Amino acid sequence: MKIICTLNLKGGCAKTTTAVSMAELLATGFKSKRGAVEPGKVLLFDNDKQGNASRLFNQYLGDTEAPAAAVLKRATFRGNTIRHTKIENLDIVPCNYFMELAELEIKADTETPQHDRYRRAFEELKNTPPFGNYDYCIIDNAPDLGMNVINALVAADEIVIPVNLDCYSLDGLEELVDQVNNVRQLNRKAHIAGVLITDYDKSDTSEAAETWLREKSGLPVFNTIIRHSKKVKDSTFYHKTPIAYCVRSGAAQGYKNFILEYMNKPHMAAEQKERG
Template identity: 30%
Template sequence: MSKIYAVANQKGGVGKTTTCVNLAASLVATKKRVLLVDLDPQGNATMGSGIDKNDLELSVYDLMTGALVIRDALVRSESGGYWVVPANGDLTAAEVEMLSAANKERRLREVLAPARDDFDYILIDCPPSLNMLTVNALAACDGVIIPMQCEYYALEGLSALVNTINQIKQVLNPALQIEGILRTMYDPRNSLTNDVSTQLTDYFGDRLYRTCVPRNVRLAEAPSFGQPALAYDRQSKGAIAYLALAGEIIRRNEAAAKQVEEA
């Protein structure tokens, strides 16, 4: 049974898509079977995986509107080694169509269910807003990975997201939890970065990942080549950071599974 993680933050430009693409490739590098679901109409995770969003015959739109089953929507990322349910601008129409649909908040949960046994990890790249697509992702996942910059406004946005997660937990997904907070574009020379880091540690404790993703030119360049950083420049600091994050996530899951066995 796979672990499903939504990578979410309603603030744009914090590294959600970068995290999805590079974490997927890093998990594959550790011999895990990975599916990336692009739930953002901008289709950046699709393009960053080397798949042309403008040339799609089928996409997550068809999946969400019930036109096909998930196995027919899968496209392989040759550069990353994982599978993708791709997205493009059509997904905006799906959100409108879903507004009048029955059980609209659980649509993604239903369509992902048949794939859970085929993958070790399913990552959902959420749009930069708390809309119906994000609600679907939060209703479908086991946990939320929140990438954020260590800035003042990011802290303000984080509190709104935590409130939304708590509401979804009460109404739609009792098992939902914050899996981890990931510090992105991290610069330890900046005093504000260190102040925000301290606040995150105080509030979230061990849910704050030890791994920090630094500002890295190679990490920023990789998407324009349709590749994760691991394929573009394996030795870059960005690629190494996401490999470390994958290892941290796997170790957490193994420790949690061991606790369940011993209980």
């Protein structure tokens, strides 16, 4: 199981949209003129107390402790923490504002390691039928570095950084990379898969920002760009991903191209061949 985090310290960068789109496309598979992706078994882990990914799949729990908080506190997926969605091959671990209480609780625990609870839970999950057969886990993180996000990074294999081409987002990248590097002292396998440009509107300013990001930031940047689409905002009102809401939209097609690019990275292609 490959664990992939979507992460940015700034809100409004399409972290959740990227996470749910990745999860759906990897679970359902698809064919396009550019290539094809075979369906896989996917676990979507909502690690943001706002619970937007949980709401999208109608799994938000408002008045009881959400499964994600339980996993953080107990370092296990045992119990009713994994829920099925209506999409075949796609399960979810929901989150809500009880995550904040869970973070306070584990910070007060001075006898048990605080940073590796998700990692221990995932290691156990891999050996627990029938849930040990996930191909991917996509973790949708909050725009901060709370204890739950640190736990996600300690468990992660790869990090995808969605970013809008505005000054605030670009200024925050250096701090984000510094924090990721700090966490890598606890998890050497974790690395940044790449920066994904989202909500792109073409202008002289955005073109200049893109050039800087690709040539001066020192970070890997995906070739694929997710263009601005009104359909993305509209889809949230119907509790649907951009793909499910309007597969012909520019954003939906962009995420398909992104998945193809991601899957064609050398290490991913080798893993796909090995599984096949």
